[in-house]
Amino acid sequence: MHGLPKIELHCHLDGSLRVATVLDIARKEGIELPTYHLTELKHALIAPEECTSLADYLQCFALPNAVMQSKESLKRITFELFEDAAKENVKYLEVRFGPQLHTMKGLTLEEVIQSVIDGLKLAEARYEIKGNIILSCLRSMSVESAFEVVESGKSFLGKGVVAIDLCAIEEDGFCTRFVEPIALAREYGYHVTIHAGETGSSQNVLDAVDMLGAERIGHGVFIKDDPIVYQRVKEQQIVLEMCPTSNVQTKAVLNYQEHPFYLFHQDGIKVTMNTDNRTVSHTTMTNEWEIMEQLFTVDKQMYQMIYETSVQAAFATQAIKEWCLSQYPPTIH
Ligand SMILES: [Zn+2]
DSSP, X not given: OTTSXXXXXXXXXXXXXXXXXXXXXXXXXXXXXXXXOHHHHHHHHSOOXXXXXXHHHHGGGHHXXXXXXXXXXXXXXXXXXXXXXXXXXXXXXXXXXOGGGGOTTSOOHHHHHHHHHHHHHHHHHHSSOEEEEEEEEETTSOHHHHHHHHHHHGGGBTTTEEEEEEESSOOTTGGGGGHHHHHHHHHHTOEEEEEESSSXXXXXXXXXXXXXXXXXXXXXXXXXXXXXHHHHHHHTTOEEEEOHHHHHHTTSSXXXXXXXXXXXXXXXXXXXXXXXXXXXXXXXXXXXXXXXXXXXXXXXXXXXXXXXXXXXXXXOXXXXXXXXXXXXXXXXX
């Protein structure tokens, strides 16, 4: 699995920091950490294998955000994420983050976004990897703050920023609140992907598509229990960004065996494989695929089909998509 080319469309920057980097930045910037011992810090950054809920899982993001408050650290953390991805043959990576989480020490939203783009460009220059950025609006924040994110990223569209996202705690019917900011985002030219059907409500998936114009859905696990929504997702070929380990941790599914990734694919639903959070979920793309491979029959045809689905669903230019497709079938190293 490690050697195969990969595409990742759902990865949160603040969930994917190297533990040593958290320690290093905290020391340099005088940031207080609960522990300065690498192994202990690792435990504080990785969510337990089974959290009690998504809320529990989200607790693990407070600590990383403390060291993501300067231009240098944002650039470094982004670069390192792309570096880690490139080393396991990820060819294209879309990274998402909430700009407002990184303004605690005075950075403007624009400076936050520019710093992340700087890290991305540096990695693209050094490694055989391409990428883009998705701006996340937190549903726990106000609708006004979603408008701010949309406005702050406008001038970066086509220069690294490609899409808008809604994430964090998922309540039934959340889409209604965000119709206007997401409509404005679409008008500006953002693509739209929405976290939905991650913690219970399958109706949220349809709402995200119908009310917000979502082109892709983050997770969508819960469509499995709703035949009507399931059928729509299947018929409309709505692409799901699935993240098995994260779903096991947040109790969206009981265990990997119960995860619908494989069954969805077998039944013609468009699925893609993602890590969600490399550090908080203590995983990689290679690991996610190896877990699936151990439990189900993952053959070359399935892998290639999902690779191609991921490329087609990427918010990338046609030229980048063609380059990604040219990476498959892989050359033997
Ligand atoms: Zn996510």
